[in-house]
Amino acid sequence: VRVLGNKTIVTNGDQTDTIYEGMDRQMTFEQSLRSREFEPDAPNYTPRISGIMHLENGKYNYAMSILKSDNGNPESCNRYTFAYENCVAGEGHFIHTYQCDGDPLPSFEGEPKLVAIPDEIDAFTNALWTSLNEDNKVSLFVRFIDIADGTYETRIVNKNK
Template identity: 50%
Template sequence: DKPNWTPRISGLLDMKTGAYKISIIKNCGGKEKSAQRFIFDYSEPLAGEGHFISTYKCNGNPIPSFEGEPLRVAIDEDDPNEFAGKLWEALNEDNKVSLFVRVINLKTQEYEDVIINKYKAVEV
């Protein structure tokens, strides 16, 4: 999607240990077939702490991709909706489009998803 080249982000969780990885693949220097791949490995995460990564860092033309290490975030809410709301409010209003949060109980493997979209679905 030239000229912004929207980065792709993903996460991987080890359900046995609680370790996780976050990755971002983004364009390198505006060249169509050039990509940078970054993987951040959290093998012994701290209780009550998580990491946040997004596609973009701020507004611009073209929109600049997220840079640097994932941001540390405190997770002190018991309700996933409250936590998602806290993240949503912290995002730049002009650039936020959607947010996905998944909370997983590592013992039972039960999970709850929260999805927030800025725009409503359009009926066709």
């Protein structure tokens, strides 16, 4: 996680710095990710998932991105960005790395999943962690940000403590 002014950036890899540095040079979220692709870890080609939340004047919007191979083709990177404005309290969206077990693991497909977000961070963290596939989950980062004043709480769960 990195914070750039009123923007919070979170990813599943080292592209956090790429986004931060690009946006610090006045590039957009999408432009910052143009230099990146999925992980080169054949045969799975793990997708890179990124998110950014922008707070301003008591309002917020967010965007998420997934960079993934085109059905396991290492020569082709599919880039998807989903942006959300005028967000509803208690609702969010979720992208995960893989859609199910397999060999190779099939990348997430479709639009981000709508999720209910309870008012309590530990309840939400627990709900997310327990919903993940036991064999494939590694870590989880959850941050609740108070839209009014920017204060936040963070939880990190790691399978390999």
